[in-house]
Amino acid sequence: MTLPGVLLLDATGPEAGRLATTAAARGHLVHAATTAAAYADQGPDLKDLLAGQIVADFARPDRALDELAAYARRRRVGAVLTVNEYLTELAARLCAELGVPGNDPGRAQAARDKAAMAEWFTAAGVRAPYTVLVPDDAGLRTALADSRVGFPCVIKPVAGAGSAGVTVVRAPAGVAKAAEAARSVVGMHGSSGGRRGVLVQAYAAGTEYSLESLTQDSVTTHLAVTRKQVTGGTARVETAHSLPTLLPAAVEEDMHRQVEAAIGAAGIRNGASHTEVVVDGDGRCTVIEIGARLAAGHIGLLIQHALGIDVWAALLDTALGRPAQLAPTTCGHATVRFVTSPHTGRLTSLSGFPRTGPGVPYVRWRAQIGGRVTEPSTNAHRLGAFVVTGPDAAEVEERADALLRGIRIRVEPSPETAGQVRPASTSAIAP
Ligand SMILES: Nc1ncnc2c1ncn2[C@@H]1O[C@H](COP(=O)(O)OP(=O)(O)OP(=O)(O)O)[C@@H](O)[C@H]1O
Numbered sequence: 001m002t003l004p005g006v007l008l009l010d011a012t013g014p015e016a017g018r019l020a021t022t023a024a025a026r027g028h029l030v031h032a033a034t035t036a037a038a039y040a041d042q043g044p045d046l047k048d049l050l051a052g053q054i055v056a057d058f059a060r061p062d063r064a065l066d067e068l069a070a071y072a073r074r075r076r077v078g079a080v081l082t083v084n085e086y087l088t089e090l091a092a093r094l095c096a097e098l099g100v101p102g103n104d105p106g107r108a109q110a111a112r113d114k115a116a117m118a119e120w121f122t123a124a125g126v127r128a129p130y131t132v133l134v135p136d137d138a139g140l141r142t143a144l145a146d147s148r149v150g151f152p153c154v155i156k157p158v159a160g161a162g163s164a165g166v167t168v169v170r171a172p173a174g175v176a177k178a179a180e181a182a183r184s185v186v187g188m189h190g191s192s193g194g195r196r197g198v199l200v201q202a203y204a205a206g207t208e209y210s211l212e213s214l215t216q217d218s219v220t221t222h223l224a225v226t227r228k229q230v231t232g233g234t235a236r237v238e239t240a241h242s243l244p245t246l247l248p249a250a251v252e253e254d255m256h257r258q259v260e261a262a263i264g265a266a267g268i269r270n271g272a273s274h275t276e277v278v279v280d281g282d283g284r285c286t287v288i289e290i291g292a293r294l295a296a297g298h299i300g301l302l303i304q305h306a307l308g309i310d311v312w313a314a315l316l317d318t319a320l321g322r323p324a325q326l327a328p329t330t331c332g333h334a335t336v337r338f339v340t341s342p343h344t345g346r347l348t349s350l351s352g353f354p355r356t357g358p359g360v361p362y363v364r365w366r367a368q369i370g371g372r373v374t375e376p377s378t379n380a381h382r383l384g385a386f387v388v389t390g391p392d393a394a395e396v397e398e399r400a401d402a403l404l405r406g407i408r409i410r411v412e413p414s415p416e417t418a419g420q421v422r423p424a425s426t427s428a429i430a431p
């Protein structure tokens with residue numbers, strides 16, 4: 001019997017690569033829908049693995065939907081998957097069009113457009129920060145005068161990702177710059193969906209976590225709670241993820257309740273979700289946002305190493321409408337550390353970056369020596385990452401911190417930033 005074909009929307013990045021490899025190893029013909037630019041950049045490994053490709057213009061989703069549906073029907077595609085945040089709505093619409101397992105296309109916008117997300121969260125009774133979509137400066141003034149917002153507050157783009165253009169604003173003096181930063185974010189594939197304006201949101205104080213979940217036929221299994229390290233200050237960038245995190249039972253229960261309501265609100269019926277939350281000092285969980293996809297930032301790899309769950313196989317099974325194996329087979333711990341530059345300038349040297357070996361299954365350095373680096377204000381400013389795993393949580397964290405301290409990078413101020421930054425130094429990486 002011929003197995004159904006598998007269509008991946010956007011086949012770039014390590015997560016998509018693992019999905020494609022898993023599906024191909026199981027004997028599926030794997031197809032990819034790619035932008036023209038990604039097609040041109042594609043390495044031979046992926047080209048060899050794929051049975052076929054279609055170049056799609058994701059910035060024109062209606063047209064892409066028609067073309068992808070026609071392609072998928074011709075190739076007997078029985079599963080559509082994406083790990084790209086920006087394509088989750090198109091994936092839901094395509095699944096519905098093809099009649100294969102997916103999410104509710106009528107709700108899928110809620111996981112991409114944070115104004116719609118706030119509306120659906122309110123309707124579903126999800127505890128979430130009070131959020132206002134403001135079209136212009138007058139709207140901004142009105143929102144900031146509202147006692148449900150106050151200071152600090154958060155100003156962010158409607159449909160961004162990777163923390164780009166997100167600012168924690170502590171006082172009125174920071175508002176104009178933050179609004180400009182949010183407005184200037186250009187998401188992938190024309191992602192604003194025609195929405196104008198920026199979001200003003202109440203600040204949720206507390207500790208940041210995410211809950212990684214998989215939903216099949218509208219029944220959700222929570223795989224792990226991930227604890228985050230995040231830069232402080234006005235621009236927040238996640239610098240570490242660790243899992244699994246054990247929480248007091250009542251806190252976990254509240255988190256599960258809020259996240260399940262959020263999953264329902266975003267119409268997630270068949271697929272992974274990544275829900276970012278803040279837990280306050282009283283153990284109350286507030287949902288910051290939900291993504292209708294597997295978490296980025298190597299969290300899938302962490303789940304695999306710490307818990308022995310093959311998330312790629314589970315995603316594939318879910319997309320094919322088969323029961324996924326979600327029970328942990330090991331009980332270890334895993335963490336990823338992201339390396340960031342302590343200041344803006346030109347990266348002149350790097351030493352001490354970890355190598356893969358026992359307990360260090362993955363390392364990736366992506367900055368170029370001689371290239372420009374900046375103090376992090378989005379995930380794109382991360383210079384590299386490495387994963388540490390092992391049976392004991394405290395030992396894994398200590399080892400990861402020690403490896404991070406052993407990395408030395410030298411950053412010299414570039415001409416345009418000279419005078420604004422500290423002098424060049426050989427610096428430990430900011431944690
Ligand atoms: N309402 C809020 N209260 C407190 N902190 C917030 C709030 N909104 C955002 N943040 C902080 O800013 C970070 C980025 O915000 P958000 O997750 O909304 O942006 P994003 O672009 O979707 O980021 P990513 O794709 O990295 O998750 C959050 O991880 C959190 O640290």
Ligand SMILES: [Mg+2]
Nearest residue numbers: 162163276289
């Ligand atoms: Mg986020």
